[in-house]
Amino acid sequence: MAHLTAVDHSVAELRHAVGWYAASGVRNVLAVRGDPPGDPTGPWVRHPEGLEHAEELVRLVRELGDFCVGVAAFPHGHPRSTDLETDADHLVRKVRAGADFAIAQLFLEPEHFLRLRDRMAARGCHVPLLPGVMPITTPRVLAKFGELAGVPVPRAIADRLLPLVDDPAGFRQAGVDVVTRLCERLIAEGVPALHFYTLNRSKATRQVVASLGL
Numbered sequence: 001m002a003h004l005t006a007v008d009h010s011v012a013e014l015r016h017a018v019g020w021y022a023a024s025g026v027r028n029v030l031a032v033r034g035d036p037p038g039d040p041t042g043p044w045v046r047h048p049e050g051l052e053h054a055e056e057l058v059r060l061v062r063e064l065g066d067f068c069v070g071v072a073a074f075p076h077g078h079p080r081s082t083d084l085e086t087d088a089d090h091l092v093r094k095v096r097a098g099a100d101f102a103i104a105q106l107f108l109e110p111e112h113f114l115r116l117r118d119r120m121a122a123r124g125c126h127v128p129l130l131p132g133v134m135p136i137t138t139p140r141v142l143a144k145f146g147e148l149a150g151v152p153v154p155r156a157i158a159d160r161l162l163p164l165v166d167d168p169a170g171f172r173q174a175g176v177d178v179v180t181r182l183c184e185r186l187i188a189e190g191v192p193a194l195h196f197y198t199l200n201r202s203k204a205t206r207q208v209v210a211s212l213g214l
């Protein structure tokens with residue numbers, strides 16, 4: 001699946017990229033606005049001839065071919081969204097613009113994902129919503145949950161992982177276990193699939209999948 005962002009691209013460049021996907025046989029596209037370069041939490045400045053929101057990117061991809069399009073969903077709200085209800089309205093707009101499914105941003109407690117699922121159902125929006133799961137292999141990865149997604153670390157997870165910050169192997173094992181428990185609870189709640197953020201490293205994800213017996 002190609003990951004397409006609107007960062008630093010004019011509409012003409014985006015069209016060119018999507019045309020190239022079509023010519024190369026790529027059929028699945030994840031359409032995200034993208035992080036502001038440098039500081040991901042900084043203000044978004046669109047390219048002067050580019051796009052403001054992922055919603056427009058979805059429309060553009062759809063217009064250019066027969067693609068299956070995924071978008072980002074935010075269990076804790078996008079860091080720049082004013083509130084969770086408005087954020088859910090934006091996700092619905094992305095779906096109405098042509099998205100076929102959504103992948104959730106990082107989260108640590110199933111309740112936040114499940115509440116987003118409820119907000120979508122309440123809006124009559126029933127495209128598949130996949131949890132985005134990332135094995136917590138290092139303290140750095142745990143910090144990214146807060147930095148990229150504004151996810152607070154729940155007390156139970158902090159109590160388990162923070163005493164292990166100077167024990168890389170112990171931290172990794174406990175972090176993989178925490179995420180395995182999270183996946184078990186999501187599966188029990190009937191999620192259609194799990195999306196893993198692997199960052200091109202598969203070992204921890206393979207451990208989670210094996211522990212789940214999948």
Ligand SMILES: NC(=O)C1=CN([C@@H]2O[C@H](COP(=O)(O)OP(=O)(O)OC[C@H]3O[C@@H](n4cnc5c(N)ncnc54)[C@H](O)[C@@H]3O)[C@@H](O)[C@H]2O)C=CC1
Nearest residue numbers: 031032033034035053054055072073078080081087090105
């Ligand atoms: N798979 C991945 O790598 C993921 C990446 N992300 C990151 O999340 C960030 C934003 O992603 P997207 O959801 O694609 O952006 P987006 O353009 O849908 O959302 C950005 C902000 O604009 C608001 N917004 C959206 N549409 C709007 C509209 N029509 N009018 C007014 N406000 C609107 C949203 O509520 C949000 O606050 C990016 O930094 C992306 O890299 C998020 C989740 C997963």
Ligand SMILES: Nc1nc(=O)c2c([nH]1)NC[C@@H]1CN(c3ccc(C(=O)N[C@@H](CCC(=O)O)C(=O)O)cc3)CN21
Nearest residue numbers: 035040105106132134140141142144145148149197199
């Ligand atoms: N706003 C946002 N931008 C993204 O690029 C993004 C998301 N959200 N959410 C989903 C995934 C998760 N992303 C992540 C998650 C963790 C690290 C991270 O831990 N980086 C470490 C190095 C990790 C390693 O290579 O082992 C770092 O020190 O930056 C990076 C990107 C990228 N994706």
